[in-house]
Amino acid sequence: MISAKKPKIWYGGDYNPDQWEKEVWDEDLRLFKLAGIDVATLNVFAWAKNQPAEDTYDFGWLDEMMDKLHANGVGVCLATSTAAHPAWMARKYPDVLQVDFNGNKRKFGGRHNSCPNSPTFRKYSARMAEKLAERYKDHPALLIWHINNEYGGAGNCYCDNCEAAFREWAKARYGTLEALNRAWNTGFWGHTFHDWEDIVLPSGRSEEWQGANGRTETNFQGISLDYIRFHSDSLLDCYKLEYDAVKKHTPDIPVTTNLMGAFKKLDYHKWAKHMDVVSWDNYPRFDTPHSYTGMMHDLMRGLKDGQPFMLMEQTPSQQNWQPYNSLKRPGVMRLWSYQAVARGADTILFFQLRRSIGACEKYHGAVIEHVGHEHTRVFRECAQLGAELGELGETLLDARVEAKVAILFDWENWWAVEMSSGPTIALRYVDEAHKFYDALYRAGIAVDVVSVEADLSGYDLVIAPVLYMVKQGVAAKLEQFTQNGGTLITTFFSGIVDENDRVKTGGYPGELRKLLGIWAEEIDALLPTQSNRIMPADGADGLKQEYECAMICDLIHSEGAEVKAVYGDDFYAGMPALTVNKFGAGEAWYMATSPEALFLQDWLTQLCADRGIAPLIPSVPDGVETTVRSKEGQSYLFVLNHNADAAQVNLGNRSGVELLSGRELSGSTELGGRDVWIIKLQG
Known part of the structure; x- marks a missing residue:
C-alpha cells in the first residue's frame, strides 16, 4: 500500500x-x-x-x-x-523566466512559468x-x-541557458560532433556542425514552424526529436533535485x-x-x-x-x-x-x-x-x-490487474511519428493505439499498456501500433517473444526509422522485415474523403464481410507471410492488406492500413478466442465495462454501466458477493444505469 x-x-x-x-x-x-x-x-x-x-x-x-x-x-x-515561482524572484533573477518559441522573453505570470535550466529556479526550488x-x-x-x-x-x-544546456546534453549523448552530425543527418542542406557552439535550439527562429492542426513542423526531425528528449530530461532533473531534497530527511x-x-x-x-x-x-x-x-x-x-x-x-x-x-x-x-x-x-x-x-x-x-x-x-x-x-x-x-494482452506505447515513437514530414497529417499515434484498445475493451478483454522496455514474457498477444521507430534491441526482443510462441501485431508505417529518425535502408519495414515476412514497397496517403476496402481472403477466421479502411495504405508484398485479406479498390486492388507470418512457435501479423472499428472488433475477438484469451464475462453489453483486480488469491470483478439506463448483465459461470450492497449475484442480473458492481468472486 x-x-x-x-x-x-x-x-x-x-x-x-x-x-x-x-x-x-x-x-x-x-x-x-x-x-x-x-x-x-x-x-x-x-x-x-x-x-x-x-x-x-x-x-x-x-x-x-x-x-x-x-x-x-x-x-x-x-x-x-x-x-509557480514568486514575483520577487522573476524581478530579481530574470534567468528564471522562460523564452518562448519565437524568442520572446516572458514576464511574471501564469504557472509552470520557470525555465527548467535556470540556476535560480533549481537552487530555490x-x-x-x-x-x-x-x-x-x-x-x-x-x-x-x-x-x-x-x-x-x-x-x-528556448533561452540561452537552455541552449547551453542542450549542447552539453548533446555532448553527453553523442560524445563527438562526428557522431552527432551522423545522427542528425546534417549533411542535408549543408547543416554540418564543426563546433559545438554552432548548435542552436530548434525553434521558430531556426528549424521549426507552427503547421496545420497545431503541429510543430521541422526541417530536421533528428534535432527536434533530441530537443524534446532534452526538455523532458531537463524537467525531470528539476523533479529529481526536489525528490533528493525530501528523501534526505524523509527516506x-x-x-x-x-x-x-x-x-x-x-x-x-x-x-x-x-x-x-x-x-x-x-x-x-x-x-x-x-x-x-x-x-x-x-x-x-x-x-x-x-x-x-x-x-x-x-x-x-x-x-x-x-x-x-x-x-x-x-x-x-x-x-x-x-x-x-x-x-x-x-x-x-x-x-x-x-x-x-x-x-x-x-x-x-x-x-x-x-x-x-x-x-x-x-x-x-x-x-x-x-x-x-x-x-x-x-x-x-x-490488488493487481492481470492481462494476457499488451499494447506497446512509446513516447519517443509518438514524437517521431507526429514530427515526420509525411505521409499524412491525419496520423495520430494515440488514436491508432486507442482503436485497438477500444476493440478489446468492448469485448471485455483485459489489456496492459506498457513500454517497449517491458518484460513481454507473461503475455500471449502483444500489439505494437504504428511502430515507426524501432530502437536498438527492440526488433530482437519482438523476435524472441514471437519465437517463444507469442502473437505479435503491428501495423502500417512500422519499422521505418531508428531512434534518431534515420530511415533504415533496404526496404520497409526495416528490422521487422524478417519477422513479418513482408516487404512494403510504397505508402499511399488517402485524403479525408477517400477510403478503400479490406476483402477477407479464404481462411481468414473472424472476418465476416468486407470492411472499410482509410488514411494510409501500405502496398506490401509477401515474403513468406500468409495473406489473410487484400485491398478491394484502386490500382493496388488484390494486394495484401493483412498478413500473418509463422515465426518459431509464434506468429507475427501486419495490418497494412487503418481499418474501421468493426474490423478490429471481429478480428481481435477471434484472434483472442483462438489463443484462449477469454472475456471476463460471456458477452459485454454496449456501454458496460468489466475488469478484475486480484490479490492474495482473491479476485474482484468490477462491472460498470456507463449507460443512463439499466443493462442486463450475464455473469456466466461467475458468482459472488457484491461488496457495495452485500447482495449475492449470479447468472443474468440487471445493473442500474450509471451503477457499479464490485463482486468478490467465489472459487
Whole structure:
C-alpha cells in the first residue's frame, strides 16, 4: 500500500486554505467529516506565501493547518509549492523566466512559468523542498510528498541557458560532433556542425514552424526529436533535485508528482523510474469515450509494472477550461471514480475540495461549492462515495490487474511519428493505439499498456501500433517473444526509422522485415474523403464481410507471410492488406492500413478466442465495462454501466458477493444505469 498510516483507499483532494480566511477552516473540517474525506493535498501553489522574500520563510499557516488536519483524522499529501515561482524572484533573477518559441522573453505570470535550466529556479526550488522536509519530517499527518505540479503544462523554453544546456546534453549523448552530425543527418542542406557552439535550439527562429492542426513542423526531425528528449530530461532533473531534497530527511515517505495521462511533452516511462508511486490527473470531456479513459488508467498503471497508482485529481462535477464545461450527470462522478479503482487506483482525490472565489478556476467544480454548505447534489454524491470507500477499507488495496494482452506505447515513437514530414497529417499515434484498445475493451478483454522496455514474457498477444521507430534491441526482443510462441501485431508505417529518425535502408519495414515476412514497397496517403476496402481472403477466421479502411495504405508484398485479406479498390486492388507470418512457435501479423472499428472488433475477438484469451464475462453489453483486480488469491470483478439506463448483465459461470450492497449475484442480473458492481468472486 502507498502508506501504512492510512490503510484504505484514500479519499480527498486539493485543499487551499491559504486562499481563505481562518474562520472558514473549521467549517471545512466539519464538512470533510461529513463527506468522509481523509486526505488533503496541501501547499501546491503556496511558494509566494511561504517565501515572501528571498531570505524570508513563513510556514505559520501550514503548521496550523497540518495540526488541524491531523487532529481531525485527515492525512496530508504535502506538495512542495514550486509549480509557480514568486514575483520577487522573476524581478530579481530574470534567468528564471522562460523564452518562448519565437524568442520572446516572458514576464511574471501564469504557472509552470520557470525555465527548467535556470540556476535560480533549481537552487530555490530544491531549497524550498528541503526546508519543508526538515520542518515536517516527523509530523504525523504527512503521508506522501507531491513534487511541483503537472510538470510541462506550459510552453517549452528556448533561452540561452537552455541552449547551453542542450549542447552539453548533446555532448553527453553523442560524445563527438562526428557522431552527432551522423545522427542528425546534417549533411542535408549543408547543416554540418564543426563546433559545438554552432548548435542552436530548434525553434521558430531556426528549424521549426507552427503547421496545420497545431503541429510543430521541422526541417530536421533528428534535432527536434533530441530537443524534446532534452526538455523532458531537463524537467525531470528539476523533479529529481526536489525528490533528493525530501528523501534526505524523509527516506521512508513515498514521493510522487502528478502526471497527465497521454501527455505528449514528457516521456513518462522515463519519469516513472524516479517515482515511488505513479499519480495522475483524469479530466475526460463529457463526450470522451469511456474506453479512452480506461486506456489512460491502464497506461498510468503500466508505467511501474502494474503497481497500483494514485488518482491525484478529478473534478467532482464540471471543469473550467474546456469549451463546454458540462456538469457530470448524477451518478457519473461515482461511476468514474470506481472506473479508476477498477483499473488500479488506490486513491480517489479531487481538484478541488473548496471552490476558489476568483481567477480562472473559480468555476471548476469542488466538493464544497460557493454556497458553502452540504446541501448540494454534488456534496451528497461525494459523501455517498466517501462512505462506501470507508466500508471497503483495505479490501482492494494493492490488488493487481492481470492481462494476457499488451499494447506497446512509446513516447519517443509518438514524437517521431507526429514530427515526420509525411505521409499524412491525419496520423495520430494515440488514436491508432486507442482503436485497438477500444476493440478489446468492448469485448471485455483485459489489456496492459506498457513500454517497449517491458518484460513481454507473461503475455500471449502483444500489439505494437504504428511502430515507426524501432530502437536498438527492440526488433530482437519482438523476435524472441514471437519465437517463444507469442502473437505479435503491428501495423502500417512500422519499422521505418531508428531512434534518431534515420530511415533504415533496404526496404520497409526495416528490422521487422524478417519477422513479418513482408516487404512494403510504397505508402499511399488517402485524403479525408477517400477510403478503400479490406476483402477477407479464404481462411481468414473472424472476418465476416468486407470492411472499410482509410488514411494510409501500405502496398506490401509477401515474403513468406500468409495473406489473410487484400485491398478491394484502386490500382493496388488484390494486394495484401493483412498478413500473418509463422515465426518459431509464434506468429507475427501486419495490418497494412487503418481499418474501421468493426474490423478490429471481429478480428481481435477471434484472434483472442483462438489463443484462449477469454472475456471476463460471456458477452459485454454496449456501454458496460468489466475488469478484475486480484490479490492474495482473491479476485474482484468490477462491472460498470456507463449507460443512463439499466443493462442486463450475464455473469456466466461467475458468482459472488457484491461488496457495495452485500447482495449475492449470479447468472443474468440487471445493473442500474450509471451503477457499479464490485463482486468478490467465489472459487
